[in-house]
Amino acid sequence: MNIVELKNVTKSFEESGQKRKILDNVNLAIQAGEFIILKGEMGAGKTTLINLILGLQIPESGTVRVFGYAPEQPESKLKLGLMLQKTRAPGNLKVEETINLIRSFYPKSYSTAELLTRSKLEQKRYSWASSDELSGGEERSLYFALAIAGNPEFLILDEPTTGLDPHARSRVLQQIRDFANEGKTILLVSHIESDADAISDLATRTLTLSHGKIQEVRTDNFEQLQQSISKFGGAYSRSEQPVVKPKNLFSMLLGQTKVELLKLIRQPIVLLSMLALYSVVALFPRNDPNALFYMTGLATINLLIVAIQTLSIQIATERKQGWVKLLRVTPLPAWIYLTSKVIIAFIVSFTGIILMFSLGIFKVGMSQPFFDWVILFFSLILGIVPFAIFGFVIGYTMDANSISLVSAFLIGLAVFSSGSIPLPGMPEWLQNLIPFSPFYHYAQIVMWAGHIQIAEFYNNYLAIHLEWLVWTTCVASFLAIWAYQRNRAIS
Structure with missing residues (x-):
């Protein structure tokens, strides 16, 4: 065959x-x-x-x-192995780490040591994969090592x-x-x-x-x-050759998540700037009766920034570099690539929200029962899921520069259409459109979880708000699948 x-x-x-x-x-x-x-x-x-x-x-x-x-x-x-004409490894990964990541996707791969030897990169194993530390020939040797990593x-x-x-x-x-x-x-x-x-x-x-x-x-x-x-006789026959199954999916997810974590840790300025947004709550006056409302609003905006902007820019950048294309021709399922990014975003968000809650309790003097904090935490995190999925759509369809503008617009739209900030003089027809915004329903769920019952815009239709977010998740998932597969569509 x-x-x-x-x-x-x-x-x-x-x-x-x-x-x-x-x-x-x-x-x-x-x-x-x-x-x-x-x-x-x-x-x-x-x-x-x-x-x-x-x-x-x-x-x-x-x-x-x-x-x-x-x-x-x-x-x-x-x-199968592939060496692309134009590709670039993600920043903040070393040569050895990049090789080890790709080889981990295959069931019968070469060892990292053998790949370094074959590509003559033993002396460059601790060099950054995407930097001037590698000459043009060494960089091409690295991508040759990635191409043969799975012993194709x-x-x-x-x-x-x-x-x-x-x-x-x-x-x-x-x-x-x-x-x-x-x-x-x-x-x-x-x-x-x-x-x-x-x-x-x-x-x-x-x-x-x-x-x-x-x-x-x-x-x-x-x-x-x-x-x-x-x-x-022929060397290959599908009926005769044993089917080699992909390596354990959990192992793939663990390896990809580890790489995403390394990339984040090696960008301390980005990490600290993300966490700094959550620490703004420390500036709130002590015992402010509206502190919980402002804190949840700030948490929601920060989560939207991570979901809509940070995730999408990462994907768009790696797509432009050719890294996403390279991953797509490995056995790594797309959902593992995306899930690993969600896990890291969750870790950052989890850390940020815990920091925010701690400052709210000890610095601002908020006194909520522990169980209420737990409910509020999960409402904030789970409610952001459809918007994170939509962030994937943006990342697969736009370049990084455009995303910065689009995400800023969407976050502004989220604040406006959440209904939490009344705008004087707003036409009635525009006010009537707000309940059709998924951001509105997310805000309502968060207010329910935090017992923030402000008469101007809070209602008790929890089931309807949940249904809206489920529907939004389904639509966003459909768009994400379309965006990922669109390069394979018939022109």
């Missing part, structure tokens, strides 16, 4: 109002042990072809299979030597040669003729994409491979 099979695959995109076929009824089979060089002019469809194989896009027509599975299935990614049978290399000097280029090509000599299957995308010439002795076929079609040139290596297959 072939490692990769494309049958009658067509993919089009809208260009200047017209539909342009990037791939036109393409058929391609890649056998185990092949070394294929993929060429083509800029815009010929090389990236589209790779994205289809990786499951990042879906074909307009036809089928794609990787190891016998649809490319979006986790099983197709267990023996099939390796895709997208322009692996772009932008490198001759020495660094030679280093990367030697690493590719060493891996190919182990009998692995490799698909190399390159527009650099000297690269193709340097490893032409390994190639079984050269494929050229032009006008939506693939032109194929076979080498003597291809004929030798066919003879080997005829003699010993």
Whole structure:
């Protein structure tokens, strides 16, 4: 059985109002042990072809299979490695930590020590992965190590030597040669003729994409491979090969969460600024009868900042760097990536709210029963869930600069539409729209939990408020799934 099979695959995109076929009824089979060089002019469809194989896009027509599975299935990614042309590891992670994270997603990965040795980065293991501490060649070696971390049978290399000097280029090509000599299957995308010439002795076929079609040139290596297959049989059969299951999901979640925590701890200014917002309650006058109302309002705004702004900017930044794309072609489920960020946001929020409650009790003199504090805490945290999910939508659909403006607008809208701050002269029709705002229902639940019964805007329709937040969560979840999958949608 072939490692990769494309049958009658067509993919089009809208260009200047017209539909342009990037791939036109393409058929391609890649056998185990092949070394294929993929060429083509800029815009010929090389990236589209790779994205289809990786499951990042879906074909307009036809089928794609990787190891016998649809490319979006986790099983197709267990023996696959990818080296992107442009990617960047998250800030505040060291080389060793970055390698260890990626290898932890695979059931039969190389050890971190072996990957450092293969990539010749032993002396750089404690260097920052995204910094000037790595030269261009060392940075590409790092991403080669990430590509082979899972001990893949099939390796895709997208322009692996772009932008490198001759020495660094030679280093990367030697690493590719060493891996190919182990009998692995490799698909190399390159527009650099000297690269193709340097490893032409390994190639079984050269494929050229032009006008939506693939032109194929076979080498003597291809004929030798066919003879080997005829003699010993195919190397892969889905019915014969044992299905390798992904590593324990809890272990994946633990590893990803640890990395998110490291990134946060190594940004003390960001962490302290987030906690400082909660400590503003210390400025409240002692025994102020409205202190609880102001404190819950401040807590709500801080939680909205974390949910709508902080989370979405993190995702947008990692998406722009290519890190999210790299994670999507590993066995790591998307929900683990997102859940790890929610856990860290929860830890920060938990710490901030406990700090706020403590200041309220000991500095401002608030006296609420312990159980009431618990109810208020969970109302604040659980009520923010739909807005955190919506933060994912923003992160997957906007760039970081736009998010800063949009989130500021949304937080202002939240304060206005919560109904907690009466605005004199507000038209009646606008007042009638406020009960349709999910922020209004969140505020009502928080006021119920805190026994803040201010006659101007509090009511006792708790069940209705809960139903609204459940409905909002469902809508936000649907939008989050759409946002995550939108790159795979048919243009």
